[in-house]
Amino acid sequence: MPSFDQPDLARAIEGLPVQALDDLPFGAIRLDAEGVVRVYSGAERRLSGSGERPRLGLEFFREVAPCMDTPRYRGRIEKALAGGTLDLEFGWTGDFADAERSLRVRVQSAVGGGCWIFMRREGTVANS
Incomplete structure (x- = not known):
């Protein structure tokens, strides 16, 4: 299985059957x-x-994550795409289950256009 930290995560994910992403x-x-x-x-x-x-x-x-429609999140992705490279990593706080949860977010270019967004949950902000 691909590791969240591997440099070529998007390519590794694209080599898997879509059902494998569930695991x-x-x-x-x-x-x-x-x-x-x-x-x-x-x-x-x-x-x-x-x-x-x-x-x-x-x-x-x-429609899915309007809380991420901000310069800090969407703006960074669009700026990177305009620059021709998309390989970002940053922290984010909150998700559906826990508004205080700390996440590591990686965004990488997808083959054929668009991007992959990977999110790893790391605990609550108070415990970080």
Whole structure:
């Protein structure tokens, strides 16, 4: 299984069957070039606490995670895409299950356009 910390995580993930993403110890979401969710792993559903809500075909920043439609999150992704490279890592706080949870977020370019968003939960902010 791919490691969250490996440099070429997006390429490793793209080499797996989509069903294998459900068993990862971190969440994986693939957006197309327009920001529409094309893959939303079972691991992300389980770890985030988002459950079985519809995700595929929805605009990620408007319909799935509007809290991330900010210069700090979406703005960084768009700036990196405009620069031709997309390989970001940063911290984020909060998800569906726990608004105080600390997350490590990695965003890397996807083959054919768009990007992968990987999220690893690390505990609560108070315990970090």
